[in-house]
Amino acid sequence: MTLVEPVPGRPCWVELSTSDVPAAKTFYAALFGWRSETDPRPEAGGYTMARLGEDAVAALTPSYRPDQTPAWTVSFATEDVDATVDAVRSAGGTLLVGPMDVFEQGRFAVVADPAGAVFSLWQARAFAGTSRFNEPGTLGWAELRTPDPAGALAFYPAVFGWTVNASEQYTHWGVDGDDFGGMTAMSGDEAQETPPRWMPYFAVPDVETTAATALSARGDQLMPPRRLPGGRWIAVLRDPQEAAFGIHTP
Template identity: 70%
Template sequence: MDVFDQGRFTVVADPAGAVFSQWQARAFPGAGRFNDPGTLGWTELRTPDPQGALAFYPAVFGWTVSDSAHFTHWGVDGADFGGMKQQGDEERARTPAHWLPYFTVSDTERTAAGALSAGGQPLAPPAHIPGGPWVATLRDPQGARFGIHTP
């Protein structure tokens, strides 16, 4: 679909049903900032089929993949921008496959408290990932899930 002279977009789903959008720039190039406070800083695929995702996304977008014992990272030319976690049975029963955006914030605890006071709901409280960022996941008053992180 065209968005006036700004660009084109489409909404699609991967083979496991995780929905995402694609943007083809014209007059509006898209997001010009990444990982600055208040901007998108990470995105995570939650899927019941990680092997299918590993076949799909690199083939479609040319993403690079790096794995650790517990986590898969997505990248472009080796620069990581997101990751993937397999959904367990309990999560799959509550939530279909999905992409979870994380927004960069300067203080995860303060931002989570502000989101809760504005009507949000906690999904996972602020926590420190050893050797990594502070993270929290929330739901906005309309039900959309998102994460916040402080690198």
């Protein structure tokens, strides 16, 4: 896991769309120690920066539609949003929002892969994204959960030029062979009940302790803490508004 800075083609930012921003502020403060500040400008739409110290590490936003399911969205850095949107469409994906400018901060678009997994594209100007990775409370990994792994293997390298390191157990995504994320296949009840999605994993000092904190803060454990070969621990949690995310020891 070698996320260390925003690089074209890699994750650079994560945003939570939620039905209850104040509750999300409280939950993630308890879990990760985030300090959240809401932009007071009406045109910002309640956009809230989550910080560790003075460093922005994530964002919380109000749901834009009443029927919108709370969820995390992973943003990938690009040097040209418009060109990447063209690549998404050429590879069979869909443009959902944009491209559009965000004040002086950058340019973005929201897209979906052919199976429907949503992600964002970010072309940095004044704001590059998070400057801290793989530290406690920050993004360390991004995982695609999809019912169509073969389609994803065709789509993402065509759009971003990603390298693929696949075994029977897991598929790793990388840029120039440097892995930043992975992919798991959805099947059974998950494939029937849950849409394809990109899920962020946040680094924590101790997975079992953080998972217990999530339960005490009214969250859930979708996958209880478990130890992977090599000694790393992971878990998948859900916040009180039911947005899923992972935690891991980096």
